[in-house]
Amino acid sequence: MNILFVFSVFSLRKKQKPVLHYGNIQPGISYISACLKQKGYATDLVILNSGHPKKSASALEAAISAFKPDVLAFTAVFSEYDFVSAVARRVKHLHPHIFLLIGGPHVSLNTDGVLDIFDALCIGEGEQPTLELVERLDAGKKPSGIKNLWFRDSDGVIEKNPIRPFQQDLDSLPWPDRDMWARWIAETPIQRLSLVMGRGCPFECTYCCNHALKKITDGNYVRLRSVENIIKEIAQCKKDFPELKEIYLEIETITIDQQWTRRLCAGLAELGKQPGMNIVYGVNYRITPNSDALKMFGLFKKANFGFLNIGLESGSKRIRKEVLKRNYDNDDVYKTVRAARENGLKVVFYNLIRVPGETWKDFLQTVEVNRSCQPEHTWTSIFYPYPGTQLHALCVEKKLIDKNLSGAMERRISVLTIPGFSKKQIEKAYIWFDYMVYIGHTSSVKLVFGCLRKWLNLNYYLLLSLTNNVGKNFMKRISS
Numbered sequence: 001m002n003i004l005f006v007f008s009v010f011s012l013r014k015k016q017k018p019v020l021h022y023g024n025i026q027p028g029i030s031y032i033s034a035c036l037k038q039k040g041y042a043t044d045l046v047i048l049n050s051g052h053p054k055k056s057a058s059a060l061e062a063a064i065s066a067f068k069p070d071v072l073a074f075t076a077v078f079s080e081y082d083f084v085s086a087v088a089r090r091v092k093h094l095h096p097h098i099f100l101l102i103g104g105p106h107v108s109l110n111t112d113g114v115l116d117i118f119d120a121l122c123i124g125e126g127e128q129p130t131l132e133l134v135e136r137l138d139a140g141k142k143p144s145g146i147k148n149l150w151f152r153d154s155d156g157v158i159e160k161n162p163i164r165p166f167q168q169d170l171d172s173l174p175w176p177d178r179d180m181w182a183r184w185i186a187e188t189p190i191q192r193l194s195l196v197m198g199r200g201c202p203f204e205c206t207y208c209c210n211h212a213l214k215k216i217t218d219g220n221y222v223r224l225r226s227v228e229n230i231i232k233e234i235a236q237c238k239k240d241f242p243e244l245k246e247i248y249l250e251i252e253t254i255t256i257d258q259q260w261t262r263r264l265c266a267g268l269a270e271l272g273k274q275p276g277m278n279i280v281y282g283v284n285y286r287i288t289p290n291s292d293a294l295k296m297f298g299l300f301k302k303a304n305f306g307f308l309n310i311g312l313e314s315g316s317k318r319i320r321k322e323v324l325k326r327n328y329d330n331d332d333v334y335k336t337v338r339a340a341r342e343n344g345l346k347v348v349f350y351n352l353i354r355v356p357g358e359t360w361k362d363f364l365q366t367v368e369v370n371r372s373c374q375p376e377h378t379w380t381s382i383f384y385p386y387p388g389t390q391l392h393a394l395c396v397e398k399k400l401i402d403k404n405l406s407g408a409m410e411r412r413i414s415v416l417t418i419p420g421f422s423k424k425q426i427e428k429a430y431i432w433f434d435y436m437v438y439i440g441h442t443s444s445v446k447l448v449f450g451c452l453r454k455w456l457n458l459n460y461y462l463l464l465s466l467t468n469n470v471g472k473n474f475m476k477r478i479s480s
Contacts, residue, residue, distance in 0.1 A: 001041055001138045003130075004069035005029045005180070006060070006087070008048045008080040017186040018047055022178060022193030022241075023248050028104065028126065029075055030176035031196075035127045038174050041134055044069070045180040050083040060087060064095060071134060074118070075104040078386050079410045088117050099137060101130065109212050109388030115152040124148050124163050124216050127173060165219035170199065171229045175236070189243035194250050195233060197264075198224040201252035203286065205313075206325050206390040207352065207383065210252075222256060227263045231271055238277060246280045246306070253286035255296060268303035280306035285336070287312075287328045293339040300345060307346040307376070310336070314352060315369035316362035323357050323391075330369055337373045349375040353429055355383040356394055359420045363429055370437040380433045381411035382426060412458060431455050 007026055009018050019025060033043040046063040048056035063069075072091060076084040088100050103122030107114050114121045120143065122129050129148035136143045143151060147164040167173070176196070200222035204211040214221035230249075238244050255261050271277050285308040300308075312333060313324055320326040340347050351366055370378060385392040385401060395401045400416045414426045431454050435447045 001070040001134055002067055003033075003036055003041060003043045003071045003073055003134060004063060004067055005033060005043065005045045006048065006072055006074045006084070007045060008050050008056075008076060008084050008087075010050045010080065015049075015186070017184055018049060019181060019184045019186065021187040022181065022185060022190060023246075025176075025178065025181045025194070026075065027176055027194070027196050027250065029073065030178065030181070031173055032073070032126050032130050033177035033180055034174040035131050036134060037177060039131060039135075041138075043177065043180060045184070047184050048083075048087065050080055053083065053086075056087065057090065060091070061094075064091075064098070069098060070137065071099045071101060073130065074100070074102040076102065076106060077104070078106045078110075081106055085117050092117070099143075101133065103130075105209055105213060106386075106388070108216065109209060111150070115150060115158055119151065121150040122148055123150065124213075125167055127167070128164070163217035165217055166200070166221055166223065168219060168223060170223055170225045175233050178240075190241040191243050191245045192248070193237060193241070193244065193246075194248040195230070195237065196225075197230055197249050197251040197254075198222070198256070202256060203252070204325055204390075206323065206394075207355070207386070209386065209388045211390065212388050222252075224251075224257060224260055227260065227267045230264065231267045234268075234271060234279070235274075235277075238279065242276075244279060246282065249281055249283045251284060254283045255286065255288075255291070258296070261296070262299060265299040265303040272304050278304075280304055282307045282309065284309045284311070287332050287336050289328050289332055291332075291336070293336045294342065297339050297343040297345060301343040305345060307348060308340055309348045309350065310375075311350045312366070312369060313350065314355070314358070314362065315366035316358070319355060319358055319362050323355055324352075333369060334372065337375075346376040347373065348377045348379065349373070351378060351380040351433070352383050353380065353433075354414050354416065354418060354421055354426045356391060356398065356400060356416065356418060358418070360425055363421070363425075367433070367436045374438070374441055378434060378437060380430065382414050382430055384410045384415065427458075431458065 007029065011018060033045075036043050044063070044067045046060055048060060050056065072088075074084050074088060084102070088102070091098060092100060099120070100118045101120045101122060102114065102118045103126045107121055108123045111121060111123070120133065126148070129146055132146045133143050133149060136146065143149070144159060145161060147161050149161055151159045153159065178193070200214060200220070201208070201210040202222050234247060237247070268281065272279070281304060283305065287310060313326060314320050315330065317329060320328070337347055349370060351370065353363055353366065383391075385395040395416060400418060402415050402417060412430070414423050432451050435451050438447055
């Protein structure tokens with residue numbers, strides 16, 4: 001059997017290769033594809049651009065014609081789900097023999113109406129359920145009784161199968177299928193990629209869905225791969241991509257198990273002694289009170305870590321503690337950044353602005369913490385209430401969400417009505433954030449041009465998103 005994975009991104013630029021580098025690939029479908037290939041099944045990938053629906057329809061038809069898939073396997077974040085659903089309706093109309101499967105965190109937590117479109121819905125982890133589904137279809141049997149999968153029969157009755165426990169032995173999974181992404185990657189030669197070290201998160205940030213995902217079944221939600229397995233995959237990646245210079249190690253927080261972290265650093269340091277293994281690593285670091293960051297970052301330095309992604313989110317302790325459930329002081333932030341710099345680590349801050357309850361004064365505290373720390377880079381987003389998160393439920397309860405919630409401009413524009421922090425203020429905050437942070441430290445001309453570019457991009461996306469909505473309506477018409 002042939003299984004075609006369908007992945008969707010939003011861009012208003014007509015890129016032939018829409019994925020910048022291997023650090024941007026979707027790990028979930030990559031692992032599922034690897035499991036299927038291990039059992040002898042053929043897989044392929046098509047990437048659609050929801051910013052150009054008509055072109056995407058043609059691209060998918062070309063992929064179906066060339067690959068002749070028996071199964072189309074979709075995944076979609078919230079902002080892409082409407083588009084992907086329209087694509088699936090069209091496929092069902094034109095190719096009723098193709099089995100349509102969808103999975104991922106969004107549909108796992110928001111199941112209503114999914115089986116009106118798709119033949120099966122995967123809830124939770126998808127490697128084993130997808131393999132069992134394909135084996136059942138390959139044998140000519142009706143798919144039924146497969147854990148993690150929901151089906152709708154011809155009479156409209158939904159079969160809801162139980163969810164198997166979380167996969168505990170991550171080493172038993174084959175390494176992700178990177179080959180299927182090759183023709184979609186823009187970077188050449190390949191110098192960057194990401195590598196998954198574990199699954200799950202122990203924290204319960206209210207803007208994230210981890211708190212809900214860990215409740216869908218039994219077993220430990222937070223799991224780590226063995227250091228030995230990780231080191232072997234890094235060595236293989238360097239063999240496959242000789243020009244590789246940087247690997248982002250995907251994990252919610254690297255210090256979740258400090259003994260494991262020490263073994264990892266020792267393993268990376270030892271690997272770095274081998275000829276040609278001069279790889280720089282980046283990782284996500286969660287700030288916690290009273291952590292011995294200086295000692296831990298000394299191990300990072302020996303392991304050749306180059307940068308840390310730190311979720312500051314807000315410079316207001318009140319917002320962090322009362323709204324976001326992130327409990328640390330600004331002194332903990334300053335201490336962490338100083339320790340990082342003392343060990344040659346660059347710092348990247350993630351900032352989240354205009355969350356429920358935030359005021360302009362709170363926002364200025366976020367600016368102040370960034371100004372004090374001077375991170376090498378900032379990623380600043382406007383809060384978006386993703387369905388399935390605690391903050392989404394709060395926004396619904398407080399009636400803060402604008403009508404007709406759309407994901408087309410997620411994290412670029414505000415979709416909330418919040419007293420004390422107007423939409424005009426939030427637009428100013430988003431566009432001028434870097435100027436407010438770096439003025440006096442970086443060329444003012446460079447900063448102004450950066451803000452101007454951000455303003456132009458924002459308005460360009462706002463204008464052309466109207467065209468995108470027209471295209472989506474076109475997709476829905478031809479699939480109905």
